[in-house]
Every structure is written in structure tokens, then in C-alpha cells.
Amino acid sequence: MGLGTYDFALAIGGEAGQGIATPGDILARIIVRRGLNLSTYNAYQSIVRGGHIFLTMRISDAEVENHGDKLDLLLCLNQDTMDRHQRLMGPGSRIVYNSDSVTPGSHDNGADLCGLPVGELTESRNRLVQNTVGMGAIASLMGIDFSVLEESLTLRFQRRGQEMVDENVRVARAGYDYSEEHFKPFDQSPPDGGKPLAVWSGNDALAMGAAAAGCKFYAAYPMSPASGVLHWMAANARNLGIMVRQVEDEIGVANMVVGAAQAGTRSMCATSGGGFALMTEAVGAAAMMEIPVVFINVMRAGPSTGVPTKTEQGDLWQVLGASQGDFERIIVAPSDSLDAFNTMPEVFNLTDKYQCPAIVISDLYISEGRFSVDPDLINMHPGIDRGALITEPSDTDGYLRYKDTESGISPRALSGLEGYVHLVATDEHDEDSTLISDEFTNPHKRRQMVEKRARKFDNILGDIQGPVLEGSPDADVTLIGWGSTKGIIDEAAGSLNASGVSTSCLHIKWMVPFHGDEIMTILSKAKRTIIVENNFSGQFARYLRSETGFAADGHIRKYDGEPFMPHHIVDGVNAQIAGNTDKYVPYQEITV
């Protein structure tokens, strides 16, 4: 991680509506086509125009799953960006800006100032033209050949006509040539990484994983940062034969998905914490009726509306406790975009096998981040196992939907089959679905059904991969994380090891079922354990303690809405080794 020969980060800042996405996308494509790795984080606010958007792109010839610690190049699309971030740009870095409208301030930390007289260079009054001029200058500074940029601009704009292509190439060329003449390029230019890579967001990966798993029904109510799943599904639905419905509210979404799953399709919905709160009654309904359904909760900073465009790992206890009653559910927190993709078919297979709801918890950092991925690692045809599903009619009688079997799993018939007419009910019911909740409440039958449902989970741990300690078992420090922080923690551990602090990592993906014994076997031998998580109260630390009795030696927590950067964790570990604290909260340097 981050140990390549090339490690470069650039940022583009401006306000919403200034078209930051376009240069970001064009540069991303250039990078991945060259076979280089990419990790992108976009900091933004919940407004359509104005505010401050700050897109960070890290480029490396090694795998990168986070946006890193430093910035080499900053493109300021407005004065605000210069004012906010100039002080972060140290010696050797470059700040590119439109000198017609942006003036550098007094926070000079030694960056090269690369002002572009955009008006003079372009003779254009289009306010978006500075983005393209800036891209030209970036290409020049980074040492990317102009023909590469020209090709990308052509691909990007050809649908809008040759005139559009020519105009963009012309102004990009102006920026490129001006930069060649006036500014000092970086010493190192992006190497050729070999095989071209693909680029996706975590939300793309979740949606694609579900599609590959055979999800045929997807419903949603738009909510940041989960809407990307809806957008991917909607864009691809027709070609893939997936039905996508935008529904009146998340209550409708969740119940519609449960209904579709009962009829026999693999079904899914995605939302963020607030929407998931509305869905929770349906989670319990799926558990009680034993219907396999996949819910995705893409976490954002809460509580309540919270900070809609910021990240947090604050919903662990929400999903653990979602819906009334005492029942079995699967909860999994993928650790990066490819893991998010691979988790989906696995989760669909598990929910089908165990006939229960599953909740996938992602967060804004993974879901809205854009990452490079090796296309050969994307298995669009994973194994599909629907478990004990009856799909052919029968002329025998006596089907019991909730038959009390040894495994607790009762064969489930597709709705509409002759010979398997049955009822499913959210009321407690008998083996043949007769309600025992109202008139005929029977404690022995109730106990039987509770135990039948619970028994399904007796052996589920054997179906999933347990956590593995990365690094030496004798390490001085063991960092424990869960979900989206894996790439950041791994890189921090690499830096710590390089600086002489031997560090291992234990990353937990499966929350329920939980590998309590395996985790304890690892942690009981660890010297100093530190739990890293993106929330205030240590939700995972408390969960780990409740499941195992294990209390970690220290904690690193961040709850300001921004994701960790690797050095935050390095600093936190060093502060704890120095005995300064056992709960370190890093300071967020980049204010957006």
C-alpha cells in the first residue's frame, strides 16, 4: 500500500456548479487507461450550487485504497479554494489557478504558484473554460503528453459535436502550452502501469455485485450517499432485466422488496441511516416470515439528518438493533470497493440459504469514492446458490412452509406453484403458518418456532471467512478496524512498521455472525490493541466487548465527518505509545 515508485495526489476545489466532476472524470480515465491505480475522495456539501467542493485524486503505480496524506497539486477554480487550502501546499507542490479571478494569499508555504491568464489565453467568456485550461496545465505539469489529453477530451465531448471537441482541445492546448513555457513540471511523470484498469465507485460496485448475484428487483427512495446504487441500477436495468422502482418512501421500498422476494426474485434496496430507520420494521418482517432480502445502509454522519454529505461509521448499533424482537440477521461491512462487489453474491447466497434478512453496511467513503479496479478481478458470473428453494409444482399435499427441520431451514416454495399453496405471516405462526398469536397462543409452539429460526444460524460461521491477522503476531501494536477504514489502517501500519513501530492489523468484516472465538484467539496474544473507528462512542469497541468481553488498550476515533487519513492513525498510535492518551481524536487539517 502506497509503496509504489509513483505516488501523486492532486485536488480540484471550487463551488458546486463549477463543473469539477468533468476534469475529475477525464483525469481519472487518463490514469486508469495508463494502468495506474486511483483513489478519489470528493468532499462536498448538500447544495446544488455554491458551497465548497474539494475533489482529491491519488494516483500510484501501487494499489491505493485511500486518498493519502499529502497534496502535490491544487487546481483552484475559485478564490475560496485558494484561501482555504493554499497554506496546505508545501515546497515542491504546485497551485494552478485562473489569475484573472483568483489571487494567491499570504499563506505561502513554498508552493509554486501557477497562475493562468485564462481570458487572454482563450478569448472565451464561457465560465467553464478555466476547467479545461486548468486540465491542460495539469497535464503539462504532471508530464502527461498532450495527445493523451486530446484523446480523452475527444472521447468525452464527441457526443456533443465536433465543434465542442475542437473548442475544448483548443483551450486545453492553450493551458498546456502556457504551462510548458512558464512553469516547472514535476520531476516524475506518471509511469506506464501496464494493463489498463477500470474505475468505479463503491456504490457502482455494490449495485454490480447485486446484479451479478441475480438481483432482479431493486427499489429505492433517493438518499445521499446511497443514491449511486439507484442510479447504477436504473441505468442498467433494461439491459439486465432488473426491475427498478423509485418508491414513495423507504417504508414502501423495504416492504415492496420483501414482497418481491417472497414471490421469488432476489431483491434488494439501499439507503442511508435515516431511510434505514424507516425500513426497520420490514427487516423484522422478513425475519419472521423467513424471506431472504438484502438491505444496504450507506452510512453518513448522523444522528437524524446529520451531515448528509459526510462519512461516519455511526450506524452499527442501529443495524444490530434494527426492528423489534429477538431474531437472526446477517450484517456485513465490506472493506473496500472490490470487497463490496464480492460481498454481494456471497450475501445473496447466504440470505437464500438461511432465509433471513441481511444488511450490508457501507459508508460515504467507500460508496462515493471512486477507485481503480483490475477488470479481470470483477467476476460478473459468480456462483448462485438459492438454497432450499422449491421451483417445480407438485401433486402431493401437506406442504409445511415452516417445517421444523433439524437445521431449522424449511424448504421454501416459489409463490404460484401448484401443490405448495401457503401463507407467510408476521404474526407468530405454526409449522403450517397457522397464527398462534391471537386466539391460540401456545407457549410450547412459540418456543419451538423461536428455536427453529435461531437454529438456522448454528453453523453459519462455517460458511464465511473469519478475520485474519495481517502482520506479525509479535507486533508491538495491533490495529483493529472494521468496514471502510481497512485501506487507511493498512497504509498507516505500513508507515509505522517503516518507522520502527512494529504493527499488525486485524480487520473485521462480518458483524453478524461474529467470529468471537477466532478474534479472541488473535487478540489474547496481542501486546497493545488499538481500535480505529469513524465515530464518537466507539460503536465497534463496545460491540466487541459485548460479544467477547475484550476491552482494547486504546482507541482512535474520528467523528468530524471527514474520513481518516493514514497519518491521523500514525499520530494516534505514536501518541498512545508515548503515553499521552488512550483515546486519540485526530485534527482534520483540510477544512471543507
Added chain:
Amino acid sequence: MATTEINLRPADFKGKSNPDWCPGCGDFGVLNAIQRAVAELGFRPHEIMTVSGIGCSSNLPGYINTYGMHTLHGRSLAMATGVKMANHEMNVIVTGGDGDGYGIGGNHFTHTARRNTDLTYIVMNNQIYGLTTGQISPTSSLGMTTKSTPFGNVEQPVNPLTSAIMNGATYVARAYSGDVRHLSELIQKGIQHKGFSIIDCFSPCVTFNLTNTHDFFKERVKKLEDEEHDTSSWELACEKAMVFGDTIYTGVFFESDRAALEDVEPVLKEGGPLSRRELGLDKDEAQKIISRMM
């Protein structure tokens, strides 16, 4: 529609359990009318899914021999929409009460009408919350005294028919459960109608609503069929639906042939029910997706 050559009798649609409704409850008439309707239409039990929410009337799927889902309070229409989308060859009947459908489930009622999903929704409207032992419902009359309104209800009731018409339902009817033959006819038409059919059925609660009783309705109901009512006019339909006094109209108020959701949803154009399709992705389509990411 139905594929059988053996005609089943209403009794063949009797469920495993006997209803636990109070003696004299209007819901018995609704259950009989549904069983009669599906038998007369020639259906077999596996061709139908009955979906309900929660409440006295929502226990109905347990009493009828069809596929069934006894879901959450207020969520029957959402669940049923999911069922219908996943298997649009299934005939989906939705049953429930006025609190379930017009109160807690009101948002889904509005939007199911708008979508015009091909569901037949039969609401057993007793204008009271019965299972919770007598509180006002969204259709309770002004002034009604209940446990939650000991000094009389001050809130105006909703009008489910005008609301359904305004929001896009394409078959809007009202019935009285004491007239099983008429109700059964209306249900049959509703099932045969392609699109969202709502049959609001007065189904008296003999225990907790001592105002809107069987006698109350017997004296007042008047069939629209006897009135030469034009069911294509939403204005006339709403006018008739607003009448609630000495005369209360029953019958079909409004009908339209606006396309049902299943018919405008491109994914259902060919390939049969979603629930029967191959799960794996087409190799070429999968490759196209990857190529677009590069």
C-alpha cells in the same frame, strides 16, 4: 386468466383456520364474496396471492385457500406491489381495514393508485379500530364517541373513493358486505380489471361501532347500477362518492382503461415473471458494463 377445466366451488377456497371474527362481523360477508368471486372466475388456489396488513380484517389470508402474506400494519399494498412486480402472472388480491389502508398505509394507497398496479384492493371499512378495542379510524364520522374521542370526534373523515379517483385508480367501487352477491360481482369485475381496483366495502363492526351498523347501511345503500351512472366521468364519480347521508351509493363509481404499471414497465415486456427468470447475467451485457468503466 384462469387456466382450469375443473370448476372449483367457493368452499374449495376455505382456508386452514376458521375466522376469529365476532359473530355478526361484516368481514364474514367479504370473505364469502371473495371465495365466491374467485371460484366463479374459475381460478385455482395457487393462481392467487392474498396479501393483507394487520387488523381484524387483515386476518383474512389465513381463512382463504390461496397463497397468502399476512404482513405489517399498513404495508399490504407495498408488499403486494412487490409480489405483483416479481410475478405479474399471479392474481394479487389485497385485503385489510380502513385504519390499515387509509391511516397508517395512506401513503402507499395514494401511490399505488398513481402507479395503477394491477391489484384488487378490498378494504373492509368499519369506520373504527376494532382489534385495539374501539378508537376512531380515518373514516370515523364527525362527532363519533369512542375510547380515544370520549367527547366526540372533531376530525373530518377521509373519502377513500374521491382520493383513489384523484390519485389515478382505474376501478373505484363501493360495496356493503351485507350484500354478498353484489360485493362478489364488484370483486369479480375488480379482478378482471387491468389496473388498480379499489373496492371500499362497508363492513360493520358489531362490537365497537354502534353507529354504522348493518341496519344503518341496509336503510341507506343504493346501487349506482340503478341510477344510470356514467363510470367514465371522474366528476360525476366524485359527486356520487361525496354523498353520505340518507343515501349511500354502492357499485362502480369510476373506471378507466389507463395502462397498468405492468404494461408500461419495459422489463416485463418479454421473458415472463421476474421470479422465473435466469439469475445469471448475459455474458455480452456483463462485458459491456466492464468496458464502459475503462
